[in-house]
Structures are given as structure tokens and as C-alpha cells.
Amino acid sequence: MGTLRRALMAAATTAGAAALTIGGLAGSAGAQEVTTGILWGNMNTVTQDLLNRAADDGNNFLMTHGNYHQTRFYPNRQINTLNVRHLHPAWIFQTDVMESMETAPVVINGVMYVTTSFDHVYALNARTGEQIWEYKHKMGPITTYCCGPNNRGVAAYGDMIYVGTLDSKLVALEAKTGKLVWQSQIADPELGYSETMAPTAVDGKILIGTTGGEYGIRGFVKAFDAKTGKLLWTFNTTAENSQGVWATTDATGRDLHRDIAAEKAAYAKNGDPYKTLGGGVWQNPSVDLATRRIYFVVGNPSPDLDGAPRPGDNLYTDSLVSVDLDTGKYVCHFQYVPHDLWDMDAVSATVLVDVKDKDGNVVPGVLHGEKTGHIYVNSRKDCSLIRFSEAMVPQENMWTLPTKEGARMLPGANGGVEWSPMATDPNLGLVYAVNLHQPMNYFVESAPYPSGKLWLGGAFKTIPTEEQWGNVTAVDYNTGKIRWQVKTQQPMIGGIMATAGGLVFTGEGNGLFKAYDSATGAELWRFQAGAGVNAPPSSYTVDGKQYVVVAAGGNTQMDYKRGNNVIAFTLP
Amino acid sequence: MTLPRASLILVVLGSMLAAPATGRADDVEQKAAICVACHGDKGVPINPNIPIIWGQNEGYIYLELRDLKLGNRKSDVMGPIAATLEKQDMIDLAAYFAAKPWPELEQPSPPRDVVKRAEQAINAAVCQSCHLDHWQGNSTTPRVGGQQHEYLRATMAAFRDGTRANNPWMTALLKTYSDQDIDALAAYLAAAQ
Numbered sequence: 001m002g003t004l005r006r007a008l009m010a011a012a013t014t015a016g017a018a019a020l021t022i023g024g025l026a027g028s029a030g031a032q033e034v035t036t037g038i039l040w041g042n043m044n045t046v047t048q049d050l051l052n053r054a055a056d057d058g059n060n061f062l063m064t065h066g067n068y069h070q071t072r073f074y075p076n077r078q079i080n081t082l083n084v085r086h087l088h089p090a091w092i093f094q095t096d097v098m099e100s101m102e103t104a105p106v107v108i109n110g111v112m113y114v115t116t117s118f119d120h121v122y123a124l125n126a127r128t129g130e131q132i133w134e135y136k137h138k139m140g141p142i143t144t145y146c147c148g149p150n151n152r153g154v155a156a157y158g159d160m161i162y163v164g165t166l167d168s169k170l171v172a173l174e175a176k177t178g179k180l181v182w183q184s185q186i187a188d189p190e191l192g193y194s195e196t197m198a199p200t201a202v203d204g205k206i207l208i209g210t211t212g213g214e215y216g217i218r219g220f221v222k223a224f225d226a227k228t229g230k231l232l233w234t235f236n237t238t239a240e241n242s243q244g245v246w247a248t249t250d251a252t253g254r255d256l257h258r259d260i261a262a263e264k265a266a267y268a269k270n271g272d273p274y275k276t277l278g279g280g281v282w283q284n285p286s287v288d289l290a291t292r293r294i295y296f297v298v299g300n301p302s303p304d305l306d307g308a309p310r311p312g313d314n315l316y317t318d319s320l321v322s323v324d325l326d327t328g329k330y331v332c333h334f335q336y337v338p339h340d341l342w343d344m345d346a347v348s349a350t351v352l353v354d355v356k357d358k359d360g361n362v363v364p365g366v367l368h369g370e371k372t373g374h375i376y377v378n379s380r381k382d383c384s385l386i387r388f389s390e391a392m393v394p395q396e397n398m399w400t401l402p403t404k405e406g407a408r409m410l411p412g413a414n415g416g417v418e419w420s421p422m423a424t425d426p427n428l429g430l431v432y433a434v435n436l437h438q439p440m441n442y443f444v445e446s447a448p449y450p451s452g453k454l455w456l457g458g459a460f461k462t463i464p465t466e467e468q469w470g471n472v473t474a475v476d477y478n479t480g481k482i483r484w485q486v487k488t489q490q491p492m493i494g495g496i497m498a499t500a501g502g503l504v505f506t507g508e509g510n511g512l513f514k515a516y517d518s519a520t521g522a523e524l525w526r527f528q529a530g531a532g533v534n535a536p537p538s539s540y541t542v543d544g545k546q547y548v549v550v551a552a553g554g555n556t557q558m559d560y561k562r563g564n565n566v567i568a569f570t571l572p
Numbered sequence: 573m574t575l576p577r578a579s580l581i582l583v584v585l586g587s588m589l590a591a592p593a594t595g596r597a598d599d600v601e602q603k604a605a606i607c608v609a610c611h612g613d614k615g616v617p618i619n620p621n622i623p624i625i626w627g628q629n630e631g632y633i634y635l636e637l638r639d640l641k642l643g644n645r646k647s648d649v650m651g652p653i654a655a656t657l658e659k660q661d662m663i664d665l666a667a668y669f670a671a672k673p674w675p676e677l678e679q680p681s682p683p684r685d686v687v688k689r690a691e692q693a694i695n696a697a698v699c700q701s702c703h704l705d706h707w708q709g710n711s712t713t714p715r716v717g718g719q720q721h722e723y724l725r726a727t728m729a730a731f732r733d734g735t736r737a738n739n740p741w742m743t744a745l746l747k748t749y750s751d752q753d754i755d756a757l758a759a760y761l762a763a764a765q
Binding site for chain 2: 143448456556
């Protein structure tokens with residue numbers, strides 16, 4: 001996925017174990033109202049029923065992308081277009097780790113869970129920002145990751161909190177205390193596997209993918225037993241027959257300039273490259289409980305820029321994939337970019353909404369914002385393409401082949417949309433994405449598989465003389481037309497949230513956190529956070545008061561100013 | 573890379589490596605005793621061609637031993653030594669040496685023009701994005717600040733001409749640099765603290 005320029009890992013110096021347990025607090029909740037009025041009743045257990053109804057839950061923010069359909073639409077309208085100008089910080093929490101923050105806060109009955117780079121997990125009082133506990137992952141000696149030591153958040157289920165770690169473990173913590181319950185090794189970090197995504201919890205299973213598309217891994221989505229950490233199923237994201245249909249164009253019909261005859265000869269000679277073909281998964285799958293299917297997208301093939309070692313379409317890289325929730329068995333797929341040579345992959349989270357098909361019938365759809373700069377609208381039934389949106393960013397010289405000297409193409413390798421999750425407003429029929437415009441040259445340089453070391457097969461480099469910028473874009477998913485678009489000073493990375501108050505919230509690398517009118521794109525409010533706001537916002541309500549919360553920790557990959565703050569906003 | 577005293581030392585090593593193993597901790601001490609012969613008993617290598625491994629990053633030490641054993645990284649000196657190590661030995665040795673203090677060699681700062689050349693080369697590739705602001709690296713990325721001058725020069729040249737073939741990315745990167753750039757980088761990094 002990532003354009004690897006900033007695998008920066010600031011030594012995270014941290015104080016001794018901050019093991020302030022909630023056990024003591026909960027016991028005397030009545031007596032110590034001022035400092036510990038955190039939990040009401042015993043409503044800490046996250047039931048499946050609570051999760052199923054997350055989309056209508058006006059109190060909690062139960063998963064990193066709001067609900068199983070990952071709409072990032074928060075149904076409370078207390079903060080709205082009329083009063084948002086009065087929004088101000090309610091509290092600021094400072095973590096121990098001054099490094100890139102990509103965490104999407106999860107809030108359950110007044111307790112917030114956030115994560116940091118290097119896999120610290122915090123439970124906070126969502127009213128005051130006070131720390132309840134901190135878990136510091138004891139990192140194994142070997143970690144391999146392309147794009148910063150990031151973590152995108154937790155999953156909550158039952159009485160537990162789940163997080164993936166850079167040394168490729170799935171960790172289960174007691175929600176009340178942060179105590180380690182179990183940890184399972186997901187894959188071997190020595191071979192380039194690492195975890196930065198948040199897990200998804202559903203029906204006793206914890207679902208998680210893997211990073212490593214820059215290291216010649218074989219990608220996957222795995223399901224673990226929520227209670228025991230036992231592996232339940234694995235879906236490999238590279239198919240044993242990865243050659244596909246030898247497509248000559250991408251999903252939008254553009255010529256990929258492939259030499260199919262040469263590829264077929266190489267395939268016949270060297271066999272299928274599936275074992276080191278990459279195919280990382282960067283974001284949570286969406287879950288369709290009605291059909292018991294999950295939908296996720298698969299990242300780039302390895303090596304990123306060199307197609308020689310991997311003839312064929314490289315299934316299921318750069319694809320939408322659906323598998324059965326209970327068995328992990330393949331249901332359907334749709335490839336956006338066959339035989340990708342530009343890291344133009346699929347990394348943002350899928351969103352499930354009902355959409356109009358070509359005949360105007362309303363059908364179950366799935367949306368994905370691709371690095372190509374298009375939002376693709378597919379059928380949930382068979383993964384087929386219904387439409388793709390107008391391009392949200394400039395596209396030039398697509399698909400010019402990478403060369404030894406470097407070939408210019410737009411979008412740059414960070415794409416039109418990075419891992420940043422989108423949001424939707426079902427009432428307006430709009431999907432919101434944050435975009436990057438970064439002109440780059442693409443270089444190819446062949447190298448054999450280096451046993452788990454960085455394997456780009458070349459390089460992508462920004463062109464210093466060309467301007468870069470970002471967009472916030474609203475697209476009508478029933479037509480594919482752009483409804484409104486707002487330019488930002490810098491390329492955007494982090495994600496966006498929509499609310500029933502007619503607002504979308506999103507942050508920028510320069511520290512600005514903004515609210516826009518979701519119908520028109522008019523800017524209604526802004527706040528300077530002092531460090532890059534490059535994480536997805538969340539919203540929640542406690543004691544009848546709505547808050548919006550976001551992390552301001554900057555970004556390694558884009559080298560946006562680092563910080564360590566979690567900031568919650570509310571109305572006076 | 574030729575090492576004047578290597579062959580002599582290897583004779584001594586043969587007998588040490590054959591020594592029977594006792595407990596794990598003893599075992600590491602014993603295995604590490606072999607390394608001391610070249611990498612130094614206070615962490616200062618006996619020869620300018622030999623890298624500092626005291627205080628080097630744990631993941632990196634392990635991966636290099638693995639690569640030296642596999643032959644992905646070729647070395648007439650280290651290859652045979654790594655070949656005798658099992659995976660657990662490598663993990664233990666990596667933890668053992670990573671926990672030691674990095675020796676400060678106090679290598680002199682190069683002249684202004686060399687510093688300038690090095691800084692240009694560094695800025696063009698943003699080397700610190702991986703090796704970090706103070707060149708101390710992390711996990712599987714090595715510390716390079718304060719490393720032996722001659723070793724740095726030799727290993728970067730080896731990356732560039734492909735004789736050190738265990739990281740295609742560093743090879744691709746260093747291919748864009750001249751001999752003079754590499755000399756300047758080695759001098760600059762050796763003096764960096």
C-alpha cells in the first residue's frame with residue numbers, strides 16, 4: 001500500500017506501568033462521583049445485539065467505522081449546522097507516544113478506547129478524558145512494516161477489547177482493567193507480516209487481515225475465536241490460480257499496456273506466483289448480517305512496481321472480495337486494477353449501502369474509494385460493478401508503465417484515496433472521501449524475492465517542482481457524479497465522519513480539524529490542533545451531551561507534524 | 573573483504589563452537605565468547621572492517637545472522653560462523669548483544685565540504701525516515717550512527733555493487749550515489765552520535 005518514505009519510529013519513551021485499575025473505581029463509583037463517574041450500571045458488556053444495532057445507537061460509537069456497514073454516519077443531531085460554530089474542546093488527553101496516530105476512537109457507555117503507534121491501548125473516561133488504564137504491548141524483537149508504526153484502533157466484544165500489533169499478534173484485553181487475557185500469533189513478522197488495522201468483532205469471532213504487501217507476503221483475512229484466540233478460518237487473499245482472465249484493461253476500461261504473450265510464457269515457465277504475491281488488507285471488512293457475508297478490499301501485489309516475477313492478473317490483489325462470515329469461503333470478487341504496477345491498490349474500508357442499479361432498482365451495494373481516484377459501486381450479490389464515480393483527483397498518463405528512468409503518472413502512489421475510511425449520509429445519498437494529489441515518478445528495478453525484506457521492485461518519488469494538495473469530495477452514489485468538492489492545502493489522509501446534524505468532520509496535516517455542511521460543502525467550523533489531524537473522527541453521547549472526538553498525532557507516511565493528543569469537542 | 577587475523581581466529585573458534593552446551597544462559601555466554609574475538613570484549617571491534625554489534629538493534633542482529641547463514645548475505649568470515657547457529661541461538665545472541673551498551677568510538681567529524689556532500693545525499697533519500705533522526709534505527713532497521721567508518725564505507729559499496737544482496741531496497745537506493753557520495757556518507761555517519 002503505502003508509499004514508503006517515512007517508516008519513522010520515534011523511540012517511544014514511556015513512563016512506568018500506568019496500571020490505574022478501574023476495579024477500585026467501580027467499587028466506589030457512587031462515593032467518588034466527581035472523578036470516577038464513568039460507568040453506569042453494569043452496561044459494559046458489549047452484546048451482539050448492541051453491535052447489530054450500532055447504526056441507530058445515538059450514545060455509543062461501537063466500532064472503528066461506526067457499525068457493521070461502516071457508514072461512519074452518527075445518528076445524533078445535537079451538534080448540527082446551526083450550532084457547530086460553538087463547538088469547543090471539552091478535554092484533551094495526552095498519550096505517552098509522540099508518533100503518528102491513525103486510531104478511530106471506540107466509545108462504549110462512557111468509556112473510550114484509543115490506540116497509539118507502537119500499540120499502546122488506553123481506556124479513558126469519555127466525559128473527562130481521564131485515564132482509566134493503559135496497556136503497553138511488549139513488542140517482539142522483529143517488526144517489519146512499511147508505513148509507520150501505526151495502529152487504527154480496537155474492537156470491543158463481550159467484556160474484552162481486541163487489538164492487532166506490529167509484531168503480528170492479536171491481543172485480547174479485559175475491558176475493565178486492560179489486563180492481558182490472551183494473545184495469538186497471527187503470522188510470522190520475519191516474513192514481513194504486521195498488524196496496523198483494527199479488528200472486527202462479530203458473533204464470537206474476531207476478524208483481522210494483515211499488512212505486508214511491500215514484503216512479498218501471502219495476504220489473508222483470518223477469524224479467531226473471541227474467547228480463546230483459537231484460529232477458526234483463514235481466507236488467503238492471493239488465489240492459487242492467480243492468473244485470472246489476462247485482462248487488458250482496468251475496471252474503467254483503460255488499457256493496462258500488458259504484454260500478455262510474454263506474461264503467459266513466464267507463467268508457464270515459472271508457475272503461479274501466489275506464495276509471495278502480497279495482497280495485504282488494511283481496513284476492517286464490512287459485515288452483511290442478512291446474508292452472513294463480509295466484504296473487504298485487498299491491497300497491492302508484491303513486488304509493487306515490477307510485474308516480471310508475477311505474471312497474470314494477480315488475483316485477488318487490488319480487488320473487492322466477499323467471503324462467508326462463518327466459514328471464510330469465497331463468495332465473489334471484483335478486480336479494480338489487474339496486474340497493478342503502480343501501487344494503485346484498494347485500501348480504504350468498504351461501505352454497505354442500498355444503491356440504485358443501472359435500471360433504477362434499489363439493490364444492496366458496496367462502495368469503495370480506490371487509489372485510482374474513483375469510488376466504485378458494486379453489487380453485494382455477485383460483486384459486479386454497477387458504476388464508478390467521476391475522478392476525484394487529476395489523472396494523467398494512466399497507465400504508463402514504470403521505467404528505469406522514472407515515468408510520471410497521476411495519481412501518485414498514495415492514490416486518490418489512501419486507507420482513510422469514507423463516510424456516507426443515507427438521507428442525502430452521498431458518500432464522502434478525502435483525497436490526495438501528489439504527482440510522482442514511477443521507477444522499476446527488478447530484484448528477486450528477498451525473504452521478507454522490503455520488496456518494491458523499484459521506487460515511487462514525488463516530483464519536487466509540482467504542487468500537491470488535497471480534497472474533500474462528496475459523491476452521489478446513485479449517479480457517480482461529484483456533488484461538491486473542497487480543496488485543502490495538503491494531501492488528505494485520515495478519514496471522515498458524517499452526522500445526522502448535517503455535518504461532516506475531517507482533519508488535515510496542517511493541524512486543522514474542520515466541520516463542513518454535508519449537503520453543500522460549506523465550511524462551518526475549524527479548530528487548530530497543533531499537530532496533524534490524520535485519524536478518523538468519532539462521535540458519542542454521554543449524560544445527554546454529544547461529543548466529537550479525534551486524534552491529533554500527525555502521520556509518518558506523509559511526514560505530517562507529530563503529536564500525541566486525543567481531543568474531544570462539545571457544545572457549551 | 574580480507575581480514576588479516578581472521579584465519580588464525582577461526583582455528584580457535586572451531587574448538588569453542590564444539591564445546592558442549594549447558595543451560596540456555598550459559599549457552600549464550602559461551603556462544604557470545606566466540607564473537608568477542610572479533611567484535612571486541614568491550615564492544616569495540618578489533619579491526620576497522622568489523623562492525624559494532626554491541627547495542628545494535630535486536631531484530632536487525634537476528635536478521636543479519638539469519639541472512640549470513642542462508643547465504644543471502646555473503647561473508648567469508650561471518651558465513652561459516654553463522655552456519656553453526658540454530659534459530660534459537662540467533663534469537664538469544666541478538667537479545668544478548670542488543671542489551672549491551674553501544675561503544676562510543678569518537679570518530680572525528682569530516683571536513684565541511686564532506687559534511688555538505690553527505691547532507692545533500694541524505695536529504696535526497698530522507699535516510700532518517702527509516703534510520704531515525706539520531707541514526708539509532710529501530711527493530712529490524714540498523715543503528716548506523718557511530719558505526720565503524722571503514723565498515724560503513726565497505727558495506728554501502730557492497731550494497732551498491734550487489735555483493736551485499738540481502739536488501740534490494742538499499743541496493744536500489746545506493747545505486748543512485750557515486751563513490752564520493754558513499755565516502756562522504758560513511759565519514760558523516762561514523763561521526764554521528
